[in-house]
Amino acid sequence: MSEETGRRWGSTLDSVVVYAQGAVCRRLARGVLPRDGRVRVAGLPRTLDPGSLRARVLGASGVRVTEARVEVASAPLDDGAPDVLRREVERLRDAYAAAEGRRDRQRTLIAEVEGLHPVPPARKREDPHRRTAVDAWLALADFVDERLARLHARLVECEEELLRVEHDLSVAADRLERASTDAPSRHVETTVSAVLTLVGAADGEDPAEGAAEVELELEYGVPGAVWVPAYRLSHRRGDDGGRLVLRASVAQRTGEDWTGVRLALATADLRRRTDLPRLRSVRIGRRQAAPAPSGWREPPAGLSDLFAGYEAAGPRPVPASGSGGAVAGSAAVPVAAAPVPPPPPAPAAPAFAGPPALTGAPPPPGAVYGFAPEGPGGAPGSASQGYGGAPAPKAAPRAARRAMAPAAPGSAASAPPAPSGPPRPSGDELDYASLVLAGPEDQGPRRGRLFPDSSFDAVAGEYRHRAEGVAALPLPPYAVRPRESAGSFDHRFDAAARADVPSDGTWHTVAVGEIPVGLRTEYLCVPSVEEAAYTTLVVSNATGQALLAGPVEVTVDDEFLLTAALPTLAPGGVRRLGLGPAEAIRVTRRTHLRESTAGLRNNVTVLDHQVRVELANRLAAPAVVEVRERVPVTSEPDVRIEERDGWAVPEDGPGEHAPGTRVRRVELPAGGTAVLEGGYEIRIPAGKALVDGNRRS
Known part of the structure; x- marks a missing residue:
């Protein structure tokens, strides 16, 4: 076994907690700890939220996790990779296009034959009247009728073939749409792994015998999972109790199949903020500078002169392209002479901030080149990742000096001034393991600086968007969303047995457990409205957990009666459940x-x-x-x-x-x-x- 194979550990999905929207998954991995302590755990879904990754060591108290980050890798699949559904859909689409083309050509032939009609020759004024060639007319009519009969018969066959192929295509497309998203898409397989760094030695480890096995637990959040409660009520006439089985309709498209997992269902909102508010201190007296954020330091002096030798080397050769516009060795525009493109508007999240001079406005007094406070409107320089905070160096590159020149009267007013103050880096900007360094080819403010790598978001964006589509699934009859029926409380229901839920975006019924409830049959009548009595079941919840609103299948004396809507039943609450009129x-x-x-x-x-x-x-x-x-x-x-x-x-x-x-x-x-x-x-x-x-x- 090679060293790289020993560092790559497999993992198995052990438990999942499904919230009102989204889920938290727990994976277990086991392996021998390498000497450098770096382990790669594979098998994570493509919709993983990298900020929710948590890792810890189980059992071995002497080993602890010091770093955990997410890495994405893509590799082409082999020729024999299973892609039967997608290939079947592509084949049926080609067959549908061919059948549609044959149908259209048949219609064209019918239109051409229908246009055949006898045309008499032109007669001059002095020519006598001629007799009509009746035999020729009748022969042409017989030919047209016979030809149209064959063409229409062929058209019926083409239309039937088109309908059959269209039906097969719709079925195959529906199967592909409902297929599990755990399988790789098309010909590229994207793998998501957790890279962990462990330090320490496991208890009982003997250096002479080799390293001991270590068991890891990984916890992460994924979108694209919803659930609604459902019930099955069994009752016998004359009894004071019954069996209420709690079931859940679960739909998920997280990118991984939940096979044999311990399932739990929660009514809480996974996206709700849980951080505590921070009250800033108010002081009276001399103004004090804000403390620098943890993990931040000023950039080295002379950062702008780092690429002076690169620019002095001259233009770079342009490689030959297929368009023939440039050839190898031709002169190119020097990098330093290229105009500095205006920085793009900053997104909602803080982005990297370059020197204030590059924003097109004069730098304010005391401005810094790295981190800057988050300004209104998402102005460039709101926040940065990596190094920053040094005063402007005296020697600046030629491109930067050109950008410092006064701008046009119209552009100076439109460019907002760069905010000044202490740096305010975000959590992504302080994650040094995910930072990348911009090379000399980058002419923007990121040149020579560290900034967060967005490659994972680019890969997982499509999968997350598709996964969140399960929130728009139509609910089963009488079903109510957990957040709507839970009210002001949150509760968790643990399934009694392990369950399987594929990642196909459709509803799957999972048995959670049996809840003892009190039942008694009563009859209700309102004679002033209708002279009839209605059967009702008085359901009392004597347990310590609430029963959410949802559909309930009522079975009386082992015979299915009806499906009704069960209202939300708090602990100790009593509700009536209507079963229909009582003729007796x-x-x-x-x-x-x-x-x-x-x-x-x-x-x-x-x-x-x-x-x-x-x-x-x-x-x-x-x-x-x-x-x-x-x-x-x-x-x-x-x-x-x-x-x-x-x-x-x-x-x-x-x-x-x-x-x-x-x-x-x-x-x-x-x-x-x-x-x-x-x-x-x-x-x-x-x-x-x-x-x-x-x-x-």
Whole structure:
């Protein structure tokens, strides 16, 4: 085994925590620690967020990780690389184009044959009339009919072939779209590895026997993973409990297949900021300079003269090109004479800052050449990576002196002045392992300076954009996103067994675990709206974890009943789950209104409403029925409403029900009946009347 092979360790994906959007993966790697302590762990996905990489040593307390960074490598695939789906799609596209071309050519031939018609010769004025050649006309018509019949038959075959190829192409394209993104794309394989530096010796290591094995744990975040909860409820009539199985619909396109991983589901937002706010101190007195950032130092003196010999060497030969515009050895424009291109506008993240003179504006007093404070509008020189902070050297290159010359009147006003102050490097700029040095060919402000390498972002940008597309997947029926149903709390659900979720961007159902819940069957009816009873399951959550909103498949006595929407159920909460009408519970409602007068001079109108509700249980088991009625409410001080006893206000609270709601619960034995009587009196002054009349049912 070579030294390079010994440094490259394989890894296996052990566990994944899926958040509302995105996931955190945990990989395990094991190998023999080399003498220099540098290890390369392969197998990381292409959508990896390099800023989220964490590594630590398991078990061996004497070894620790001092550096962890991400490297990307690309290599051409072998001729025998598996790319069956993509090649099949390309073949079907060529076949579809060929079939479409044959169909179009057939239509062209039909149009040409349809244009055949007899044309009589031109007759002069003095020529006598000639007889029409009927046989020739009929022969031409027979030829056209016979030819068109064959062409139309061939056209039908071409159209059928085109439809068949189009169907095969759509199926193959759909399979390619849904295929796992773990496979390499096209003919180039991109590998992402974590380069680690370990120091120390493992416990129990004997230098004479060789190095001991070390186990590493790598943790990183990836986008392109979502989940929604789903449930399966099993219940038996007459029992007070049931089995509620929590399942999750998981979709991911992270670039790696999750095979045999320990899965956990969390409602938290992975992109939420977790850093604590920093309160800057306020001092009264003499102004003090801000301290220099950690890991920053001033550039060496004479940095601008570093390329003086390179520019004095003369023009570089231009290689011959296929266009014939230049030949080898021809004179080229000197590098120093080339105009300095204006620096591009800085992105949202801090970019490298060159000398303020290169921005087209005179340098402010006390300005630095390296790091500069982040200015508004993303002006050049907002921040830098690497060396900076030295005063302007006296000897500057010719190109730089030309850039220092006064600019045009119009351009001076448009160029913002370079901000001054202490340097403010970002985290990427202090990551020295990922910095690259710009060569002498770079004529911009990065020449001879260190700046962050964006090659990884360029490679992973396409994969990340494609991975984040799973957030737009249509949800299953009755499904609710975890952040919408979780409210103000965050919870984590750990799957009981390992699961497999391929990276194909489609929904996959994973069983998480069984949750004990309390169940009881009750019947609910509102006779004033509909004389029918509805079956409901009263679900009570006695566990310490919340149940999120989502679809639930209800099974009663081992028979599938329906799929309903389960609302969010907090610990200790109780909710009703509707199962549809119950034909075995008969409800009848009868009302009677009697109007009379009362008072000293009969100045009060009394409207006596009597309500009679009859219930009949045709089930073979007792049934608990809750009957709901409404009494009128008033805001007039001279209108009184008196209710009859027996009906109560709902215990759920006024916010859960309409004003004036009254309930009454009754337990009906098997085959039994019950009669509920109630009502109310409305007393109003004789000069007033109810809206829409006094006699209303």
